[in-house]
Amino acid sequence: METLLIVDDDVSLLETLKMHFEEIEHDGQPRYQVATATSAAAGLRAAQEAMPSVVILDMMLPDRTGLEIIEEMKGLCGDARIILVTAYHDMETTIRAMKAGAFDYIHKPFPDPAALDLVVERALEYRQLSRRADEVNRENAAVRLGDIVGTSPSMQQLVKEIGKVTGSAATVLITGESGTGKELIARVIHNYSYDEPRPFIGINCSAIVDTLLESELFGHEKGAFTGATSGKPGKFELAEDGTVFLDEIGDMSLMLQAKLLRVLQEREFERVGGVKRIKLRARVIAATHRNLAEEVEHVRFREDLYQRLKVITLLIPPLRVRREDIPLLVKHLLERINEKVHKRVTRVPPEVMERLTRLPWRGNVRELENVLTRAVVLAPGDVLRGDDLPSLDSTPPPEAGRPSATNVMFTAPTVDDASLIPTLDEAERLLIARAMAVTKGHKGRTCQILGISRPTLERKLQKYNLSQGQNPLGHGFTVKDDP
Numbered sequence: 065m066e067t068l069l070i071v072d073d074d075v076s077l078l079e080t081l082k083m084h085f086e087e088i089e090h091d092g093q094p095r096y097q098v099a100t101a102t103s104a105a106a107g108l109r110a111a112q113e114a115m116p117s118v119v120i121l122d123m124m125l126p127d128r129t130g131l132e133i134i135e136e137m138k139g140l141c142g143d144a145r146i147i148l149v150t151a152y153h154d155m156e157t158t159i160r161a162m163k164a165g166a167f168d169y170i171h172k173p174f175p176d177p178a179a180l181d182l183v184v185e186r187a188l189e190y191r192q193l194s195r196r197a198d199e200v201n202r203e204n205a206a207v208r209l210g211d212i213v214g215t216s217p218s219m220q221q222l223v224k225e226i227g228k229v230t231g232s233a234a235t236v237l238i239t240g241e242s243g244t245g246k247e248l249i250a251r252v253i254h255n256y257s258y259d260e261p262r263p264f265i266g267i268n269c270s271a272i273v274d275t276l277l278e279s280e281l282f283g284h285e286k287g288a289f290t291g292a293t294s295g296k297p298g299k300f301e302l303a304e305d306g307t308v309f310l311d312e313i314g315d316m317s318l319m320l321q322a323k324l325l326r327v328l329q330e331r332e333f334e335r336v337g338g339v340k341r342i343k344l345r346a347r348v349i350a351a352t353h354r355n356l357a358e359e360v361e362h363v364r365f366r367e368d369l370y371q372r373l374k375v376i377t378l379l380i381p382p383l384r385v386r387r388e389d390i391p392l393l394v395k396h397l398l399e400r401i402n403e404k405v406h407k408r409v410t411r412v413p414p415e416v417m418e419r420l421t422r423l424p425w426r427g428n429v430r431e432l433e434n435v436l437t438r439a440v441v442l443a444p445g446d447v448l449r450g451d452d453l454p455s456l457d458s459t460p461p462p463e464a465g466r467p468s469a470t471n472v473m474f475t476a477p478t479v480d481d482a483s484l485i486p487t488l489d490e491a492e493r494l495l496i497a498r499a500m501a502v503t504k505g506h507k508g509r510t511c512q513i514l515g516i517s518r519p520t521l522e523r524k525l526q527k528y529n530l531s532q533g534q535n536p537l538g539h540g541f542t543v544k545d546d547p
């Protein structure tokens with residue numbers, strides 16, 4: 065229920081308006097509770113007590129003018145929207161009212177009740193929108209480029225690509241397995257695209273049934289379907305000139321894909337049940353864990369939409385093909401988790417870190433975060449204990465589960481999942497690591513196998529951080545400088 069405050073010295077008008085608003089229902093419940101006051105001083109007191117969402121404030125009050133108290137009133141009841149009521153129709157009063165921070169003004173004698181209801185509804189809708197935007201901006205403020213942890217070549221490459229797309233308003237497709245950080249990357253792109261805070265509105269397309277998703281995305285007008293007792297803006301409207309993040313777009317129905325394609329082409333849309341064309345001002349970032357090319361082949365995803373989305377694609381590699389990022393991620397996540405659960409688990413013994421870098425991490429960074437959270441909660445002191453982690457034996461070897469990029473490279477592929485194919489850099493790194501493991505770290509033999517010169521090998525060992533015998537394949541090797 066929303067609280068309305070009406071301030072007017074005309075007592076009979078006050079009573080009529082109070083009765084009118086108290087009769088309005090929403091979902092079978094009263095829509096408003098109404099507080100009233102007959103002077104500026106009483107109005108200010110009532111504002112503080114009732115904390116209204118909307119104030120209908122008369123300009124001519126016995127003690128002070130409505131215009132004079134707008135600012136004070138706003139200070140008392142936060143983000144209430146103030147509708148000023150004036151008997152004057154001159155331009156100057158209008159401008160002064162809006163400048164003083166009124167949301168809108170209406171003229172006396174009052175318009176018909178439906179028009180008055182509309183102004184109040186609009187005030188409520190805007191209040192809701194700006195509340196949401198504030199919330200979203202607070203959330204966004206926390207995500208900066210530094211939150212993307214990773215020094216592996218593939219992550220460095222990804223950060224460079226992010227840098228390129230922040231300069232444009234182009235639609236971006238982010239692909240990667242579940243938990244690899246697609247939403248994190250979308251938020252970073254958003255934050256680096258604008259100097260001032262703008263809304264970031266996300267929606268998971270796989271979590272909602274089709275008809276509801278349509279109205280969530282595009283909004284609906286009152287009466288568009290049973291239960292639509294009032295109009296509601298959708299995500300595309302709420303995002304204003306910010307970003308709409310369509311998570312799991314690969315799970316969207318073909319019907320909605322067609323509608324989305326039209327919106328992306330025309331940059332306009334209508335609310336469900338509406339006729340008014342609304343401009344799409346927001347940028348669209350879509351994400352999926354699915355291989356959309358494969359979805360197109362199986363006629364589960366529209367080819368034309370795929371072509372439109374894939375122009376700028378960012379592929380986030382799974383954690384298991386960039387294991388060198390794990391120690392840094394562990395440090396970063398531990399800080400976050402400690403803060404969240406109010407603990408100070410800061411020490412990770414080498415053998416525990418070793419285990420963490422070797423686990424398969426099919427759920428990627430999210431799984432790492434979950435495993436660490438559990439271990440932090442269970443830790444009696446400041447040391448992360450190996451006993452609180454999954455054991456290496458209890459997890460099936462990569463070959464037994466979903467094939468990893470490593471397997472895709474080194475075994476005959478059984479699944480043609482493009483998202484598992486590593487980048488060229490990643491592939492080169494894996495090949496060098498494998499050759500080093502096979503030769504037990506003998507650089508001369510490694511050069512022979514790979515058909516490269518010694519300086520080239522040295523450069524690449526440096527580039528891929530393999531000089532210390534770290535091996536993304538999980539087999540250790542000791543670098544031997546003089547074979």
Ligand SMILES: Nc1ncnc2c1ncn2[C@@H]1O[C@H](COP(=O)(O)OP(=O)(O)OP(=O)(O)O)[C@@H](O)[C@H]1O
Pocket residue numbers: 211212213214240241242243244245246247248249311353393396429430433
């Ligand atoms: N490179 C990274 N650096 C720091 N934190 C990361 C990184 N990648 C992911 N995370 C963290 O891991 C968690 C999961 O990330 P996110 O939700 O962005 O993944 P997702 O790919 O969108 O997952 P899903 O596909 O399941 O929606 C988040 O807490 C995120 O902050």
